[in-house]
Amino acid sequence: MENHPQPEEVEYEGLQTQSLGVNMLAGALAGISEHAVMFPVDSIKTRMQVFSAASSGSSYTGVVNAFSRISSTEGLRTLWRGxxxxxxxxxxxxxxxxxxxxxxxxxxxxxxxxxxxxxxxIAGAAATTANDALMNPFDVIKQRMQIRGSTHTSVLSCARTVYRTEGLAAFYVSYPTTLLMTVPFTAVQFTTYEYFKKVLNPSNTYSPVTHALAGGIAGGLAAASTTPLDVAKTLLQTRGTSTDPQIRNARGMMDAFKIIWAKDGLRGFSRGLTPRVLTHMPSNALCWLSYEFFKVAIGERSSWTAL
Incomplete structure (x- = not known):
């Protein structure tokens, strides 16, 4: 019988320096998985961070209260809008x-x-700078569709409305604030993840449990530490829907901070903290789990194809 060479086993440690294409494809699949699964909780976070008209605080008193009210009055599908x-x-x-x-x-x-x-x-900071340049307009559209009373039925209609009524600047007014938030967020996240991954898995073998656990810890810490900036970002990204002239005319992070302080004091900067952490812990765990899995799966397939 003719002997056919068997594909060699691909070591996980060797996949750490995979090609740029493999890393990008794995990252894309991981990002979609992360955001789609935890989207309803993110919708609740957005609702809790938006200042209600003629009121200093949010109209929701907590995650459970927000979920109950939204699902009973608007339907569960609302949590997936955007x-x-x-x-x-x-x-x-x-x-x-x-x-x-x-x-x-x-x-x-x-x-x-x-x-x-x-x-x-440094790698995390560079990564998020490039990521946010692409993602910021989509994030603006997402939050416009998430807020209470939104009439937007599609991404395209929302984008057209924002552009027609507020101009191109509306898609990037929050970009500096987003960077000031996501650069430390990503630095904390990646550094914490890499640290716990090496501590929990010193042999550096493919370990789904390790990737998920390290990712969850990293996501929770990063989310909690950057919540004040996230509140400011939400205010800027949804300013066009507010009836408050001060909010509608907010031009940047400092304006947002002043409005938050004036309307809700120190506690205003922690609005949405619980759902934000609840979103980022499992979503970050899923993101890293998916990323490491896809990197191995795509890397192994590429190695077998090359044989």
């Missing part, structure tokens, strides 16, 4: 995100033995 925008943006944005992360991390020596906090932080 998910198409996230799916459309998350794929290419996360492809760029993870591709840039792996490229810069390797360039800065982050794939060498030991813990490299500086390399992973």
């Amino acid at each position: 998910v198409a925008s996230v799916i459309m943006g998350a794929g290419p944005a996360h492809a760029v995100h993870f591709g840039m992360y792996e490229f810069v991390k390797d360039l800065a020596g982050g794939n060498q033995q030991g813990h490299h906090f500086f390399a992973t932080s």
